Amino acid sequence: MASVNDTTAGVNLNDVIKASAKTTTTQTGVASATNSSTGGKTLGKDAFLQLLVTQMQHQNPLDPQDNSEFVAQLAQFSSLEGITSLNESVTAISGNYKSSQALQASSLVGRSVIAQTDKAVVDTTKSLSGSVVVPQSVSSVTLSITDKDGNVVRTIDMGAQAAGNAAFVWDGKNGSGEVLSPGTYNFKATTTVDGKAMEMYTLLPATVSSVTISQTGGEMMLNLAGQGSVALSKVQTIGI
Incomplete structure (x- = not known):
């Protein structure tokens, strides 16, 4: 001293x-x-x-x-x-954000959602409703449904569609009218624009089995039963 x-x-x-x-x-x-x-x-x-x-x-x-x-x-x-005051405020906001994410995550588990994905777990005894994201008006849209082995089990001609979400319903049957086994099926929507084939996004139902919260401030990920993970921003609708 x-x-x-x-x-x-x-x-x-x-x-x-x-x-x-x-x-x-x-x-x-x-x-x-x-x-x-x-x-x-x-x-x-x-x-x-x-x-x-x-x-x-x-x-x-x-x-x-x-x-x-x-x-x-x-x-x-x-x-x-x-x-110093700013650092304390930012720390408090960060803590509140993480608490909010945890609360939001707990409320999402078990919920039905409509998410941007190309596959769905289908109970073929019931009809499945989904939609195709059409970026612009097109003369025709074709939806192909394949099983877990990659075999095409059903092709749906959705016809001409305007820009927006084009809804479709699948009754769980193949092209011969036979009811298929429940399981995971892939959906692929295609169209032709200026003579070139173009694939479009599909919005399909799913059930949230768990939620992954980022520890670095990233986006929350929803783990869908039998369908993998999808970012929360990809979810269009959250149901019961």
Whole structure:
């Protein structure tokens, strides 16, 4: 503490701050005083103010602190306090966001959703309703349904469609009218634009079995029963 109590030479606060940033174990003078005040931790606003007051108390009476430099140090203190408050606010917001995500995730498990996906777990004793995302007006849309082995079991001609979501219903039967076995089926919608084949997105029903929450602030992922994962932003509708 000899450097702080020395009244023959002023202690400059900027030097204190610079010295406190050093990590060597041979710190002396003002840097040692800073570590003593902060316990070796990052210089906070309380330690900053304490050092500022100490500087004023032990300044050289023959060469007092310049007013402009003193004002600049006060401005530094104000900025430090503002940054500290901002960090606390951001930390609180982050905590609230994670809590909100966890609550939202728990409410989604077991729910039925309509998501952007190309496969669905189908109970063939009932009809399945879905839709095709048509980007522009087209003269025809063809929907192909394949089983888990990749065999085409049904082809549905949806005809001309305007831009938007074109709904379809599959009764769970193949082209011969036979009821197929329940299971996972793939859906592929195609059309022709300017003589070129184009594949379109399908929106199909699914059940949320679990939810994966990102620990890095990324998007929440819904794990769909028998269908893999899909981002929450890909979900169009959430039902019961």
